[in-house]
Amino acid sequence: MKRVITADVQDHSGVLNRITGMLHKRQFNIESISVGKSERVGISKMTFVVNVSDDQKLEQLTKQLNKQIDVLKVKDITDHAMVARELALIKVVGSGQTRAEIQGVITPFRASLIDVSRDSLTVQVTGKPDKVEALISLLRPYGIKELARTGVTAFLRGQQPQEVTDLNTHLA
Amino acid sequence: MSVKVEHQLEQVEEKVTGADVLIQALVAAGVDTVFGYPGGAVLPIYDALYQNDTPFNHVLTRHEQGGVHAAEGYARVTGKPGVVLATSGPGATNLVTGITDAMMDSLPLVVFTGQVATNVIGTDAFQESDVMGITTPITKYNYQVRDLKELPRVVSEAFHIASTGRPGPVVVDIPKDISQTVTTRKDETTSCHLPGYQPNTKPNPLQIVKLADALSRSRKPLILSGAGVVFSGAADLLRQFAERNQLPVANTLHGLGSFPGTHDLSLQMAGMHGNYTANMAIYECDLLINIGARFDDRLTGNLKHFAPNAKVAHIDIDPAEIGKNVETEIPIVADAAEALRALLEKDITTLEHDAWIDTLEQNKRDYPLWYDHAEECISPQWLIKEIYRESDGKAIVTTDVGQHQMWAAQFYKFDQPKRWVTSGGLGTMGFGFPAAVGAQIGAPDELVVSVVGDGGFQMSSQELSVIKERQLPVKVIIVNNQSLGMVRQWQEKFFDERYSESIFSENPDFVKLAECYGIRGMRVEQEAELPGALAEAFHHDGPVVVDCRVVQMECVYPMIAPGKGIHEMIGVTK
Numbered sequence: 001m002k003r004v005i006t007a008d009v010q011d012h013s014g015v016l017n018r019i020t021g022m023l024h025k026r027q028f029n030i031e032s033i034s035v036g037k038s039e040r041v042g043i044s045k046m047t048f049v050v051n052v053s054d055d056q057k058l059e060q061l062t063k064q065l066n067k068q069i070d071v072l073k074v075k076d077i078t079d080h081a082m083v084a085r086e087l088a089l090i091k092v093v094g095s096g097q098t099r100a101e102i103q104g105v106i107t108p109f110r111a112s113l114i115d116v117s118r119d120s121l122t123v124q125v126t127g128k129p130d131k132v133e134a135l136i137s138l139l140r141p142y143g144i145k146e147l148a149r150t151g152v153t154a155f156l157r158g159q160q161p162q163e164v165t166d167l168n169t170h171l172a
Numbered sequence: 173m174s175v176k177v178e179h180q181l182e183q184v185e186e187k188v189t190g191a192d193v194l195i196q197a198l199v200a201a202g203v204d205t206v207f208g209y210p211g212g213a214v215l216p217i218y219d220a221l222y223q224n225d226t227p228f229n230h231v232l233t234r235h236e237q238g239g240v241h242a243a244e245g246y247a248r249v250t251g252k253p254g255v256v257l258a259t260s261g262p263g264a265t266n267l268v269t270g271i272t273d274a275m276m277d278s279l280p281l282v283v284f285t286g287q288v289a290t291n292v293i294g295t296d297a298f299q300e301s302d303v304m305g306i307t308t309p310i311t312k313y314n315y316q317v318r319d320l321k322e323l324p325r326v327v328s329e330a331f332h333i334a335s336t337g338r339p340g341p342v343v344v345d346i347p348k349d350i351s352q353t354v355t356t357r358k359d360e361t362t363s364c365h366l367p368g369y370q371p372n373t374k375p376n377p378l379q380i381v382k383l384a385d386a387l388s389r390s391r392k393p394l395i396l397s398g399a400g401v402v403f404s405g406a407a408d409l410l411r412q413f414a415e416r417n418q419l420p421v422a423n424t425l426h427g428l429g430s431f432p433g434t435h436d437l438s439l440q441m442a443g444m445h446g447n448y449t450a451n452m453a454i455y456e457c458d459l460l461i462n463i464g465a466r467f468d469d470r471l472t473g474n475l476k477h478f479a480p481n482a483k484v485a486h487i488d489i490d491p492a493e494i495g496k497n498v499e500t501e502i503p504i505v506a507d508a509a510e511a512l513r514a515l516l517e518k519d520i521t522t523l524e525h526d527a528w529i530d531t532l533e534q535n536k537r538d539y540p541l542w543y544d545h546a547e548e549c550i551s552p553q554w555l556i557k558e559i560y561r562e563s564d565g566k567a568i569v570t571t572d573v574g575q576h577q578m579w580a581a582q583f584y585k586f587d588q589p590k591r592w593v594t595s596g597g598l599g600t601m602g603f604g605f606p607a608a609v610g611a612q613i614g615a616p617d618e619l620v621v622s623v624v625g626d627g628g629f630q631m632s633s634q635e636l637s638v639i640k641e642r643q644l645p646v647k648v649i650i651v652n653n654q655s656l657g658m659v660r661q662w663q664e665k666f667f668d669e670r671y672s673e674s675i676f677s678e679n680p681d682f683v684k685l686a687e688c689y690g691i692r693g694m695r696v697e698q699e700a701e702l703p704g705a706l707a708e709a710f711h712h713d714g715p716v717v718v719d720c721r722v723v724q725m726e727c728v729y730p731m732i733a734p735g736k737g738i739h740e741m742i743g744v745t746k
Contacts, residue, residue, distance in 0.1 A: 009368075010367075010368060014304060014308070017305075017308065018308055021308050021309050022309070025309050056495065056499075059495055060492065060495070060496060063491050063492035064492050066491070066492075067490070067491070067492045068368070069312070069313045069333065069366065069368050069369045070368050071368050072367055072368045
């Protein structure tokens, strides 16, 4: 099952290495990790998307993360209302008339063109991973020259509904 | 002119180097012994040790690995962090086995490694190794000091992290230029600020109630006690708790001594080479209270058959250990002593469970540990029993890993904690002898007996130099079967007796080896000679090496074969 886990960590050098090393050593299956500064000075926020086989594995994952001395707080936000977004940059083969066509493809995704050259253009898209995925598959026939994705970053919504929702509604 | 010179001298006197700051920090941390080995990157530190009339002991081992195992032995018997100092590169990499060993067995160590100067870190400089990269997965935490200002804080945090919560090794990597930097700063108060590290020692009262409740409904209760009981100094509390509620106690390998081995309620060691009564008690109990053990696979055997009928309660200071291997109904994150204190405050009325105790008593009588006396040479199990008898059960015993270790665990009955020093989790050959060096330094008035195999002893016998130099009265008993006994046993059982590279065709003359270091050496080949030899060795006023020739083909029984359940022991006889 796919889980979204966030961790507040001390902004020390080597922290990412520590955490990925632990995950590797204990054979956790990581889909993506994203890291960046948080609202507090000296504290970074990490978002992990992980695939775990069962609740026991999940519990171990959060406990092992918590055990890291640089980790301040671990939250499994999967079963809560959250905002989860990913950024992708997609360099597509395109010139002349395909350019207009591609423009037409990306508009409904609220993606934008951020670079254009003689024979290629670069699309920037943000959103839930499924949306990014959908756009990539639509662009693939044009020929993708280069692709870079950030991995998901997420946190809880400001307001939590009473009912627990399904992970797929967030990531879809 | 003279005025000017005086002024300069005054200034020089006020200045200290990073190395001096380190020494001040070690003194502030209450360090009394450092095990170490000099080299290029730590020359400034060694120079500071030379110049300062250092108020702690430096023990020069003959190999860095000897130093770190000695520090482990010291930590095990004193309960204080063992301190190690080694140089960069090869000095640091030689520590890797010992650091990993300490990590696996939760021993508090603070390891200082030298590092090349900050301006050449990352250039593959002479004697550079990526100590942070190498030690991250094998330490509780590690630091590289990049600014002298950080050093006092880092040292105090390192000792705090190593010795609190679940103990473990902490590495502090100090670049050479940091220890050479001259500063005018003197003693400064330092405080630990580790918001991400707040070990929980007090048990949740509701969980204690749950456990008390489960205990009051149990007809076949059992305590499994591990090293956590020893670390938290909870042995007395455990005994009170077990006696008050008439609870039988099995222990793990590292739990030896956490509950008196000669006590009526003691079932002694469980696990792969544990005894029948302890293992069957785990198989049959309806409530298993694990205090301070981590359900290691050498204890549990096949998890499918581990305590299949039991409700499991697990008291551990490390939350990540609870539920890691065995599903736990009653998790209690706490220090063992705190949890036992809370349990002792509860008024628990246990169900009548005499039948259970009687069954266990009967099993103890019917299925004791057994061995046959050899005709020609010495039975290794008897050798351990003789060591037990001759030392009156009061020795500190250190071992390597293997057959001799299991025999020592089976046949030496520990009534006190902190007397059993062995490499459990990592199973490190070469551990036992240097660990005895550290144990003897930590407990100078105790009888320290290092029971080692002929294989493991040869991995670290260079430390004979240290026991000679310091006149440490360590008694080294070599259980000499001219082979790698446990490897040979596994080859016999699971590889159709194909003894691939496990039998030594040549061994050194261990008596001469001891003598060439200036140490008393003795050889014992027959059982009749043994009692006299041990008495002589134990009463000798200095170190002794006793080479005991034991039966080569002896196996350790009982045994749970890999993949088998705890109830499927082989080598049990009535």
